[in-house]
Amino acid sequence: MIKISVPATSANLGVGFDCLGLAVSLYSAASFEPYDVKLTISGCAPKYQSEDNLIYRAFVKGCQFLQKDVPNVKITIDNHIPISRGLGSSAFCIVAGLMGADAWFDGGLSKEQLLDLATEIEGHPDNVSPAIYGNLGASFIDENEVQTVHFEVAADLHFVALIPDYQVSTEKARQILPKEMSYQTAIYQIGHAVALSKAFEIGDLKLIKSAIVDKMHEPYRSQLIPDYQAAKEICQDNAGVMYISGSGSTMMAITTDGDAADKIISNIKKSFPNWETHHLSVDTKGATAI
Numbered sequence: 091m092i093k094i095s096v097p098a099t100s101a102n103l104g105v106g107f108d109c110l111g112l113a114v115s116l117y118s119a120a121s122f123e124p125y126d127v128k129l130t131i132s133g134c135a136p137k138y139q140s141e142d143n144l145i146y147r148a149f150v151k152g153c154q155f156l157q158k159d160v161p162n163v164k165i166t167i168d169n170h171i172p173i174s175r176g177l178g179s180s181a182f183c184i185v186a187g188l189m190g191a192d193a194w195f196d197g198g199l200s201k202e203q204l205l206d207l208a209t210e211i212e213g214h215p216d217n218v219s220p221a222i223y224g225n226l227g228a229s230f231i232d233e234n235e236v237q238t239v240h241f242e243v244a245a246d247l248h249f250v251a252l253i254p255d256y257q258v259s260t261e262k263a264r265q266i267l268p269k270e271m272s273y274q275t276a277i278y279q280i281g282h283a284v285a286l287s288k289a290f291e292i293g294d295l296k297l298i299k300s301a302i303v304d305k306m307h308e309p310y311r312s313q314l315i316p317d318y319q320a321a322k323e324i325c326q327d328n329a330g331v332m333y334i335s336g337s338g339s340t341m342m343a344i345t346t347d348g349d350a351a352d353k354i355i356s357n358i359k360k361s362f363p364n365w366e367t368h369h370l371s372v373d374t375k376g377a378t379a380i
């Protein structure tokens with residue numbers, strides 16, 4: 091049996107819209123086995139148990155790229171990444187499906203090929219890059235070729251995923267964004283994004299706090315998260331800083347102190363007892379066949 095484990099990913103990191111993404115220590119896995127009918131899928135809601143399933147679609151794309159007939163397959167999902175919450179559940183599906191096909195045929199796909207194929211399906215590289223490589227990825231697309239570089243993140247940074255009990259669809263969160271932005275805002279974003287990447291690498295929380303403040307998507311998307319302001323205040327009151335993870339609804343807190351992370355969790359639980367929270371570290375390995 092082939093089993094692919096993929097880390098959750100937190101995209102954008104504030105100012106790095108569609109470019110920056112971080113792999114974190116929360117994992118989902120998908121297993122692939124030969125079967126006697128075309129397709130059977132378990133471990134997900136009935137609405138995802140069809141040929142439209144994103145893991146299967148990526149598996150088919152992987153087979154086609156390797157010029158192999160798509161085999162009958164049983165897919166079993168062991169899911170821990172909440173769906174449509176801004177933690178890269180779609181990147182998990184895409185990377186797992188492609189790597190499943192590669193392992194099935196011993197196809198020898200390079201990570202670069204995997205990243206190109208995964209980005210083609212996802213449309214943006216910021217989740218799939220760290221899902222494949224681990225760590226913090228900075229990526230861009232040039233004439234259909236995806237370029238990515240990786241930063242190791244300082245080990246003393248703590249991440250806390252604050253996951254509301256409501257979803258935000260990535261599609262809707264992209265539609266509400268303005269079509270243009272000014273030169274002035276572009277200059278602001280570039281300077282902040284470059285400084286933020288360094289701040290993560292050296293673990294400088296003071297610099298993270300000023301560099302992470304986004305003007306490109308977060309002011310618009312915060313309107314889709316009714317509890318954004320309250321969550322932000324809880325993080326700030328407990329020596330942390332917070333950004334919208336991916337397109338939301340998850341908000342990610344960063345601290346340099348385990349006690350502060352625990353305080354953020356207990357205060358969030360008091361105000362929002364139905365939210366899920368996870369105290370996370372950075373995943374350094376990316377997706378693996380296990």
Ligand SMILES: Nc1ncnc2c1ncn2[C@@H]1O[C@H](COP(=O)(O)OP(=O)(O)O)[C@@H](O)[C@H]1O
Nearest residue numbers: 134138144169173174175176177178179180260
């Ligand atoms: N465990 C899963 N099982 C089946 N489909 C999934 C799973 N996780 C994610 N998906 C697919 O990915 C979509 C969510 O993608 P998206 O809205 O981009 O959210 P996210 O922010 O979690 O990546 C779902 O609608 C579904 O098609």
Ligand SMILES: N[C@@H](CCOP(=O)(O)O)C(=O)O
Nearest residue numbers: 101108176177178260336337
């Ligand atoms: N850059 C994308 C990232 C979406 O991430 P997801 O985890 O919400 O799928 C965006 O912000 O739209």
